[in-house]
Amino acid sequence: MAVIKRMPRYYRHLAELLRNDVDRISSKELSGKIGFTASQIRQDFNNFGGFGQQGYGYNVRELFNETGKILGLDKSYKTVIVGAGNIGQAIANYTRFDKFGFDLQAIFDANPKLIGLKIRDVEIRDIDTLDAFMEENAVDIGIICVPTTVAQATVDRLVKSGVKGIWNFAPMDITVPKDVAMESVHLSDSLLTLVYLMNDKAKEREKKEKKSTSK
Amino acid sequence: MAVIKRMPRYYRHLAELLRNDVDRISSKELSGKIGFTASQIRQDFNNFGGFGQQGYGYNVRELFNETGKILGLDKSYKTVIVGAGNIGQAIANYTRFDKFGFDLQAIFDANPKLIGLKIRDVEIRDIDTLDAFMEENAVDIGIICVPTTVAQATVDRLVKSGVKGIWNFAPMDITVPKDVAMESVHLSDSLLTLVYLMNDKAKEREKKEKKSTSK
DNA sequence: TAGATTGTTAATCGATTAACAATC
């Protein structure tokens, strides 16, 4: 699990190397760029098969492609967003995901003012039509942008409709059957972590100042 | 670090217990609710001092307050958002953070169409006025919602202005001086992780099916 | 006092790093 959390970061950096026309890289060079140790980089990629060559390093394009395959980016995925509030709209507008092969099929909301509107050619539909829509369309991923109170119920509905992945933005811990994948983006958890780190660093600063004053 | 990543989750669950008028809880009960082992829960809180009582458990309100203090939520924080695109707007509209004590002072953007508009009473200002604004206002946290190309430069500007925390939404690895705290929300990394997990589970399913067919 | 549950130490597990032989 620790390994796979690093894969998207490899993918990002390899994409950048590719854009810069770098065509080979050693684990040591990559380490300097990405911040993981060279040893860890070699270890990581070896989990999935040896993509390097002794005395040479790694071919950037090959490593990029393999990393994409490992992540599952050789396929495309149909998605729906449930909840067209702040976050739902932001995700719907975010074009970056299209390039990865994510294909937004529909957006659902309960608010009559939003129903019928389009975000980048994708219609916002009545939440009541969700189950019917899911029956007719093979959707892979459900993106949960609804309020906390209805988040679990929405997930249950989507799972029942055959979705195989849940991307959750509701600030709560969601439960899914064990054959369904789930990833949460807990914005407030991230912000609270930041604040903790800020205070931690502030304490360190104070300590240092005390030391230098007492000397 | 592993511990502090769990603190926001404790905080969230304790807040919920409080809302439900639960006033005491044992590590074992909390374990059932939150998913960490009872042993880990006791270990975690003991890092910050013993908040429990043998034979009784933990007082929910006390534990909630202490967790808040540990996270630094006994103070309030002035923030600015730089970049009023999809994500910037979504964060600006998100009221949840206000309650934690985060106080949005201003939003900055380069787009003349956006400058002058208000999101929840907070004005979108010209990015050119950023440095001047920062000089006059003691801002604690900078929220980076600008395009990747200008993300690092924006961070550098904010850090120079005395910001002590960076909350980064740009899909790249940002560098800050070591006395500044940084937390990134990498949306695409999260989505790629989800896809990996989906494929992993699909493989497991296939294996099982093969097994049951061959039997 | 007896029962419950913490705080804390020790044991285990997993992940990271170091080392080096294999080999391009």
Next chain:
DNA sequence: TAGATTGTTAATCGATTAACAATC
């Protein structure tokens, strides 16, 4: 062949879990 760098094994480190004495 010599130099470079991987793949892989072994050593280290840190985090989690188990166990239990302390104590409310």
